[in-house]
Amino acid sequence: xxxxxxxxxxxxxxxxxxxxxxxxxxxxxxxxxxxxxxxxxxxxxxxxxxxxxxxxxxxxxxxxxxxxxxxxxxxxxxxxxxxxxxxxxxxxxxxxxxxxxxxxxxxxxxxxxxxxxxxxxxxxxxxxxxxxxxxxxxxxxxxxxxxxxxxxxxxxxxxxxxxxxxxxxxxxxxxxxxxxxxxxxxxxxxxxxxxxxxxxxxxxxxxxxxxxxxxxxxxxxxxxxxxxxxxxxxxxxxxxxxxxxxxxxxxxxxxxxxxxxxxxxxxxxxxxxxxxxxxxxxxxxxxxxxxxxxxxxxxxxxxxxxxxxxxxxxxx
Amino acid sequence: xxxxxxxxxxxxxxxxxxxxxxxxxxxxxxxxxxxxxxxxxxxxxxxxxxxxxxxxxxxxxxxxxxxxxxxxxxxxxxxxxxxxxxxxxxxxxxxxxxxxxxxxxxxxxxxxxxxxxxxxxxxxxxxxxxxxxxxxxxxxxxxxxxxxxxxxxxxxxxxxxxxxxxxxxxxxxxxxxxxxxxxxxxxxxxxxxxxxxxxxxxxxxxxxxxxxxxxxxxxxxxxxxxxxxxxxxxxxxxxxxxxxxxxxxxxxxxxxxxxxxxxxxxxxxxxxxxxxxxxxxxxxxxxxxxxxxxxxxxxxxxxxxxxxxxxxxxxxxxxxxxxxxxx
Amino acid sequence: xxxxxxxxxxxxxxxxxxxxxxxxxxxxxxxxxxxxxxxxxxxxxxxxxxxxxxxxxxxxxxxxxxxxxxxxxxxxxxxxxxxxxxxxxxxxxxxxxxxxxxxxxxxxxxxxxxxxxxxxxxxxxxxxxxxxxxxxxxxxxxxxxxxxxxxxxxxxxxxxxxxxxxxxxxxxxxxxxxxxxxxxxxxxxxxxxxxxxxxxxxxxxxxxxxxxxxxxxxxxxxxxxxxxxxxxxxxxxxxxxxxxxxxxxxxxxxxxxxxxxxxxxxxxxxxxxxxxxxxxxxxxxxxxxxxx
Numbered sequence: 001x002x003x004x005x006x007x008x009x010x011x012x013x014x015x016x017x018x019x020x021x022x023x024x025x026x027x028x029x030x031x032x033x034x035x036x037x038x039x040x041x042x043x044x045x046x047x048x049x050x051x052x053x054x055x056x057x058x059x060x061x062x063x064x065x066x067x068x069x070x071x072x073x074x075x076x077x078x079x080x081x082x083x084x085x086x087x088x089x090x091x092x093x094x095x096x097x098x099x100x101x102x103x104x105x106x107x108x109x110x111x112x113x114x115x116x117x118x119x120x121x122x123x124x125x126x127x128x129x130x131x132x133x134x135x136x137x138x139x140x141x142x143x144x145x146x147x148x149x150x151x152x153x154x155x156x157x158x159x160x161x162x163x164x165x166x167x168x169x170x171x172x173x174x175x176x177x178x179x180x181x182x183x184x185x186x187x188x189x190x191x192x193x194x195x196x197x198x199x200x201x202x203x204x205x206x207x208x209x210x211x212x213x214x215x216x217x218x219x220x221x222x223x224x225x226x227x228x229x230x231x232x233x234x235x236x237x238x239x240x241x242x243x244x245x246x247x248x249x250x251x252x253x254x255x256x257x258x259x260x261x262x263x264x265x266x267x268x269x270x271x272x273x274x275x276x277x278x279x280x281x282x283x284x285x286x287x288x289x290x291x292x293x294x295x296x297x298x299x300x301x302x303x304x305x306x307x308x309x310x311x312x313x314x315x316x
Numbered sequence: 317x318x319x320x321x322x323x324x325x326x327x328x329x330x331x332x333x334x335x336x337x338x339x340x341x342x343x344x345x346x347x348x349x350x351x352x353x354x355x356x357x358x359x360x361x362x363x364x365x366x367x368x369x370x371x372x373x374x375x376x377x378x379x380x381x382x383x384x385x386x387x388x389x390x391x392x393x394x395x396x397x398x399x400x401x402x403x404x405x406x407x408x409x410x411x412x413x414x415x416x417x418x419x420x421x422x423x424x425x426x427x428x429x430x431x432x433x434x435x436x437x438x439x440x441x442x443x444x445x446x447x448x449x450x451x452x453x454x455x456x457x458x459x460x461x462x463x464x465x466x467x468x469x470x471x472x473x474x475x476x477x478x479x480x481x482x483x484x485x486x487x488x489x490x491x492x493x494x495x496x497x498x499x500x501x502x503x504x505x506x507x508x509x510x511x512x513x514x515x516x517x518x519x520x521x522x523x524x525x526x527x528x529x530x531x532x533x534x535x536x537x538x539x540x541x542x543x544x545x546x547x548x549x550x551x552x553x554x555x556x557x558x559x560x561x562x563x564x565x566x567x568x569x570x571x572x573x574x575x576x577x578x579x580x581x582x583x584x585x586x587x588x589x590x591x592x593x594x595x596x597x598x599x600x601x602x603x604x605x606x607x608x609x610x611x612x613x614x615x616x617x618x619x620x621x622x623x624x625x626x627x628x629x630x631x632x633x634x635x636x637x638x639x640x641x642x643x
Numbered sequence: 644x645x646x647x648x649x650x651x652x653x654x655x656x657x658x659x660x661x662x663x664x665x666x667x668x669x670x671x672x673x674x675x676x677x678x679x680x681x682x683x684x685x686x687x688x689x690x691x692x693x694x695x696x697x698x699x700x701x702x703x704x705x706x707x708x709x710x711x712x713x714x715x716x717x718x719x720x721x722x723x724x725x726x727x728x729x730x731x732x733x734x735x736x737x738x739x740x741x742x743x744x745x746x747x748x749x750x751x752x753x754x755x756x757x758x759x760x761x762x763x764x765x766x767x768x769x770x771x772x773x774x775x776x777x778x779x780x781x782x783x784x785x786x787x788x789x790x791x792x793x794x795x796x797x798x799x800x801x802x803x804x805x806x807x808x809x810x811x812x813x814x815x816x817x818x819x820x821x822x823x824x825x826x827x828x829x830x831x832x833x834x835x836x837x838x839x840x841x842x843x844x845x846x847x848x849x850x851x852x853x854x855x856x857x858x859x860x861x862x863x864x865x866x867x868x869x870x871x872x873x874x875x876x877x878x879x880x881x882x883x884x885x886x887x888x889x890x891x892x893x894x895x896x897x898x899x900x901x902x903x904x905x906x907x908x909x910x911x912x913x914x915x916x917x918x919x920x921x922x923x924x925x926x927x928x929x930x931x932x933x934x935x
Contacts, residue, residue: 054544087546095544099537105559105635114555115545148635164545333773344786457919461912463862465869466904469884469893477894484894571772578777582866586888596778597870600785608782615778623773 433522441530746806754814
């Protein structure tokens with residue numbers, strides 16, 4: 001039984017113009033020793049899907065179907081209170097680097113002790129000590145605990161976010177675009193930190209990003225999302241060496257490699273479909289170089305090929 | 317130290333503004349057509365020796381520059397704001413005697429409006445879209461659209477006339493000669509309607525501003541961050557939402573003092589409350605220009621000082637200014 | 644001619660958009676009523692509101708002859724209210740136009756040129772914003788004398804800085820946009836840029852500000868008139884309240900104060916609603932959220 005099993009998750013946005021199928025029937029799982037990378041273009045639904053694990057659905061979005069089974073229990077059927085207790089302690093999230101995920105009028109130390117005090121019975125001194133230790137853990141000196149968020153750089157704010165998220169020893173950690181918007185050197189430092197923590201704390205991680213290199217650095221398993229659907233799931237090595245789905249192939253080929261041979265830079269022409277009235281058949285066929293007649297008519301079912309999952313008519 | 321530098325900057329700006337106000341005050345009353353100071357000399361209430369004295373004092377025989385110098389000299393060296401002929405007393409004395417009554421109204425009204433207004437506005441913002449919220453915004457918009465003097469007249473007619481619950485004029489019952497606690501109760505009873513008239517508009521404004529501020533805050537990422545930590549909703553409201561939402565409220569309080577001044581002038585006029593607002597009205601009606609000039613100066617300076625105080629308070633409560641030096 | 648047609652068409656489009664907003668509807672309805680009153684006022688069974696009436700007609704409650712009753716000088720209150728609308732709206736619109744014109748000009752210049760010009764202008768603006776508006780209006784009106792033009796002038800002097808700041812903000816953000824850079828690179832002159840490129844983008848905001856200014860101007864005229872500083876040659880709603888309070892018999896004749904109060908509040912409310920509707924509509928995403 002995997003730590004997290006997402007089955008047939010559907011999340012729709014109900015706007016004045018109709019229902020937008022932001023996440024349309026996706027399934028994946030994460031085991032105790034895995035790191036799952038969820039990759040895709042902006043707007044493909046990866047963030048929406050993962051937010052649902054914490055049962056966050058910003059209106060007008062609503063989770064309309066599926067199951068999210070964490071440690072054997074379906075999160076979608078829990079009570080509000082049970083979900084709240086799970087957050088920060090069972091599952092924890094670190095938000096996108098560029099956003100202001102830290103309260104500007106609270107000290108960094110207070111924001112860490114806040115989550116500790118919420119879930120555990122400790123004295124003020126114990127909580128503060130632990131907050132300082134968390135800051136040391138992520139590479140920031142413990143004496144900076146009395147500082148305010150605006151005194152920290154982007155990369156350091158991300159570290160603080162990680163310090164907060166790991167404060168109560170969660171069983172699953174979610175990182176939403178952890179290095180987007182940071183310069184490459186800071187990116188490297190942060191990814192090293194993530195890998196370190198993963199080993200030290202034996203922490204399963206779900207990592208959302210649009211950046212292939214980030215996934216390559218940190219993830220054992222990758223799921224590729226397109227227009228609200230998962231088109232391919234495989235272990236990281238197989239995906240990079242041998243992408244099966246045409247979209248995955250294009251993604252990997254579109255990414256320039258500094259070390260590799262100098263080839264042509266390919267970009268994927270066209271744009272993702274509007275999800276208000278999605279096209280019939282495979283969502284990707286308008287941009288797919290291997291499109292066949294059947295692709296316009298029927299949605300490709302998910303099938304297993306060489307130990308991975310692909311949704312493509314090429315592999316019938 | 318961020319706060320000290322900030323404070324020094326603000327205080328010096330305030331002092332400069334006050335000086336400019338003094339100059340402007342001078343200009344308004346001298347350069348404008350129908351020079352009121354000269355008109356003052358045609359006032360039959362003024363005795364002959366007084367005219368001579370004034371001529372000397374204001375240096376009216378000299379150039380405009382000399383007059384300005386004389387004005388400044390009188391103001392700074394002797395704290396002399398002029399002399400009111402209608403009341404036969406120095407302007408400063410006339411004004412200062414009435415300031416406490418006005419402060420009674422303004423401070424009471426502001427405190428009530430700020431506390432109730434921010435509470436209701438925060439709750440309405442927290443529960444945007446609910447019935448509670450709709451009622452609150454409709455009522456606040458209605459209150460915000462009614463000028464204070466009109467609200468005063470409405471209250472006067474309804475509560476004073478029709479229901480006879482409150483007195484309709486003045487600060488205390490004439491001829492009653494009450495002392496001690498009875499006197500205090502009498503004054504409070506008289507205060508009720510004028511304070512109410514002022515409060516109504518302010519509450520409307522504070523509710524709307526706090527609500528908007530709360531809505532902006534709720535859109536911020538640190539709110540969902542807090543939820544992701546499993547923090548209770550009530551704690552999120554208190555620690556994360558409110559603390560950030562009140563920052564703009566403090567800022568508008570500075571601007572609001574100007575509106576408070578307007579409101580108290582209107583309320584005092586409607587309810588014949590013996591404060592500086594009513595004095596302004598009486599002086600306009602009575603063409604008492606020296607008092608008018610003194611009042612304008614006092615109001616303007618009071619506003620600068622109030623804004624300064626609010627700026628300093630804001631500097632203290634916003635850590636981005638208090639600690640300074642972001643990256 | 645084709646220009647006129649396109650202007651009319653976009654007006655119709657804007658009007659329809661306005662009517663999708665709940666507050667917009669209320670605002671438009673009240674505005675139409677006021678427009679009817681202003682245009683057809685003299686035809687609506689009114690008499691000269693200033694001329695004192697016959698002694699037996701003093702303080703008559705509403706009746707068939709005097710729809711709103713009479714005041715303490717026997718004057719018909721219905722006439723005063725209907726014809727007073729003209730003063731209120733005249734002052735309201737003219738003051739709004741003057742304020743927005745001056746404020747926009749200063750905002751455009753300050754925002755576009757930046758640097759020293761901006762600093763100096765903004766210092767002046769900040770200074771004006773610091774002055775207590777009601778004492779300022781009262782003192783200026785008292786010193787300048789009672790006339791409708793002085794009222795308009797005084798109101799504009801008090802409120803132009805707020806508009807200037809708002810417009811300047813938008814100019815600053817527009818300046819960053821690419822079209823300014825590209826026009827400059829083609830050698831466009833400053834005035835061409837300001838009035839040709841930037842100003843058209845600022846017009847919606849100007850309109851929103853103008854609506855806001857009308858509410859202030861209506862209030863300002865009413866309060867000045869109430870305090871006895873209005874034009875004695877006319878009767879406005881504020882003056883009606885001034886007469887009522889000064890007569891000493893206000894509490895005996897509630898019909899005297901109810902019409903001006905209702906009219907003032909309704910007008911302010913209407914323009915406040917219109918202002919809110921306009922600013923909501925201008926916010927990006929308004930049309931999408933309603934499936935337009």
